[in-house]
Amino acid sequence: MTFYRLAAANVRSMWRRFVGLVALLAIAVAVCVTAFAVSGRAQEAADRRVQEGTANRSVTVERLTGRHGAKPLTGTAVRRLADIRHVASVQPRAQVSFGYKGPGAPGALLYATTARPALKPPVTRSVRSGLFPLRPGEIVLPERAQGNDLSALLGKKITVQTTHAEGAGQGRGAAAHIRVVGLFQPSWQLDGPDAAYADDTTVVRWAAAKAGVPADQYVRTVGYDRITVVADSADHVGKVLHSVQAKGYSAASLQQEMTALPGVLKLIRATGRILLVVLGLLALIGALVVTGALARQRVREIGILKAVGFRTRSVLAMLITEMAVVGACGAALGAALGAAGAAATAAGLRDRPDLGPYLADRIPLPGATALCGVLLLTIAVTVLGAYLPAHRAARLPPADAVREW
Structure with a gap:
C-alpha cells in the first residue's frame, strides 16, 4: 500500500x-x-x-455667448464634430422658454429642450413604453415645477404660450398645442431647472419664432446652445475631448467629473x-x-x-x-x-x-x-x-x- x-x-x-x-x-x-x-x-x-455607459462617454460642447471669437454651434459645427475620429454620435441641444397656465397650475415657466439619447431624463410615468424618440407634437414634463403639480396633465393635449419676435427686443405671445406623453423626476436638472423635453421639430420651431428667424434657417444661423459628443468607448473620451477643444470649441467631459x-x-x-x-x-x-x-x-x-x-x-x-x-x-x-x-x-x-x-x-x-x-x-x-x-x-x-x- x-x-x-x-x-x-x-x-x-x-x-x-x-x-x-x-x-x-x-x-x-x-x-x-x-x-x-x-x-x-x-x-x-x-x-x-x-x-462604458453613454453618459460617461459623452463630451459636452458649450456655446460661449458674448465671448469674442467663440464659434457658434450651427449645423456645420455638428458635421465637423461628427467627423472626429472615435465619435459614435453627435447630439445637439436647443432650449426655449414657454409658459403654461391651467387647472392646478396658476402659472409655470418651463424650458422646452431637445431630448438627447445620451442624457435621457428618468421617466416615472408615460403613455407608452419606448417613449424616446419623441414624436412630433409631444412633450415630457417634470412631475412638479415651481410649486405646480403637473402630474395630472399626463396624456392630455395642453395649450402653452410661446414667444414670437416682432422686432428688436419686442415680441408677442402665441398659443401652441402639445401633448404630454410622459413625466420625469423634477430632481433631474442636467439641462437646468424646469426643463421639459419635446421633440426636436417643436423645439426648433419655437426657438426660431422667438429669435425671429425662419425655422429652416435657425440651425444654420443661430444654432444650438449645447452639443453632446459621444465617444465610441470610454478609453477614447480623452482623445475626443482633445480633438474637440483643438477645433476651438469649449468642451468638457462627464468623465472628468467622475474621478472618484x-x-x-x-x-x-x-x-x-x-x-x-x-x-x-x-x-x-x-x-x-x-x-x-x-x-x-x-x-x-x-x-x-x-x-x-x-x-x-x-x-x-x-x-x-x-x-x-x-x-x-x-x-x-x-x-x-x-x-x-x-x-x-x-x-x-x-x-x-x-x-x-x-x-x-x-x-x-x-x-x-x-x-x-x-x-x-x-x-x-x-x-x-x-x-x-x-x-x-x-x-x-x-x-x-x-x-x-
Missing part, C-alpha cells in the same frame, strides 16, 4: 478528527466565494453601466484581497493546530510505520497528503456553500432598485480564475500549515515513539 492510499484510508477512518478543520475551511471559503460572486458581478455591471469612481471600484477589489488574506490565515492556523494535535495523538502509529521500514520522507508525505485531502474537501464544500450563499444574497438584494441592476444574474458566480484561486490557495495554505508539525512527527525515531506510547 502506497502512502497515498494510506493517507486516503486514514482520512476515511479518522474523519471525525478532521470535521472541525473541514468546517472551518468550508465557512471561510463560503464567505469568500459569496463575497467574490456578489462583488465581482457588481463590479462587472458597474464597469459596463458606468464606465475608479477609487470605488478599487475598493471593491481591495475587499476581495483582504478576504483572501483572512482565508489564508484561517487555513494556516487551523492546519497548524489540527495537524499538531493529530501528530501527538498518532505517535504509536508513526513509530510502527517507521519500524516496519517507512522512511521519514514517506511518513511526511502521508501526513501532508492527509491534510491536502482535508483541505480539498473543505474547499469543495465551501465552494458549494458559497454558491448557495451568493444566490441567496443576490436574491435578497435584487429587489432593491438601487442594487438590482448590478445583480442581474440569478446565480452569480465568481470567475473561473477567482474560484480556482480560492480553492488552490485553501489547499496550499492548509498543507503549509501542516508541514511543520508533520515534519517534526515524521522525524520521530521508532524507539522514541514506542517509549512515548
Whole structure:
C-alpha cells in the first residue's frame, strides 16, 4: 500500500478528527466565494453601466455667448464634430422658454429642450413604453415645477404660450398645442431647472419664432446652445475631448467629473484581497493546530510505520497528503456553500432598485480564475500549515515513539 492510499484510508477512518478543520475551511471559503460572486458581478455591471455607459462617454460642447471669437454651434459645427475620429454620435441641444397656465397650475415657466439619447431624463410615468424618440407634437414634463403639480396633465393635449419676435427686443405671445406623453423626476436638472423635453421639430420651431428667424434657417444661423459628443468607448473620451477643444470649441467631459469612481471600484477589489488574506490565515492556523494535535495523538502509529521500514520522507508525505485531502474537501464544500450563499444574497438584494441592476444574474458566480484561486490557495495554505508539525512527527525515531506510547 502506497502512502497515498494510506493517507486516503486514514482520512476515511479518522474523519471525525478532521470535521472541525473541514468546517472551518468550508465557512471561510463560503464567505469568500459569496463575497467574490456578489462583488465581482457588481463590479462587472458597474464597469459596463458606468464606465462604458453613454453618459460617461459623452463630451459636452458649450456655446460661449458674448465671448469674442467663440464659434457658434450651427449645423456645420455638428458635421465637423461628427467627423472626429472615435465619435459614435453627435447630439445637439436647443432650449426655449414657454409658459403654461391651467387647472392646478396658476402659472409655470418651463424650458422646452431637445431630448438627447445620451442624457435621457428618468421617466416615472408615460403613455407608452419606448417613449424616446419623441414624436412630433409631444412633450415630457417634470412631475412638479415651481410649486405646480403637473402630474395630472399626463396624456392630455395642453395649450402653452410661446414667444414670437416682432422686432428688436419686442415680441408677442402665441398659443401652441402639445401633448404630454410622459413625466420625469423634477430632481433631474442636467439641462437646468424646469426643463421639459419635446421633440426636436417643436423645439426648433419655437426657438426660431422667438429669435425671429425662419425655422429652416435657425440651425444654420443661430444654432444650438449645447452639443453632446459621444465617444465610441470610454478609453477614447480623452482623445475626443482633445480633438474637440483643438477645433476651438469649449468642451468638457462627464468623465472628468467622475474621478472618484475608479477609487470605488478599487475598493471593491481591495475587499476581495483582504478576504483572501483572512482565508489564508484561517487555513494556516487551523492546519497548524489540527495537524499538531493529530501528530501527538498518532505517535504509536508513526513509530510502527517507521519500524516496519517507512522512511521519514514517506511518513511526511502521508501526513501532508492527509491534510491536502482535508483541505480539498473543505474547499469543495465551501465552494458549494458559497454558491448557495451568493444566490441567496443576490436574491435578497435584487429587489432593491438601487442594487438590482448590478445583480442581474440569478446565480452569480465568481470567475473561473477567482474560484480556482480560492480553492488552490485553501489547499496550499492548509498543507503549509501542516508541514511543520508533520515534519517534526515524521522525524520521530521508532524507539522514541514506542517509549512515548
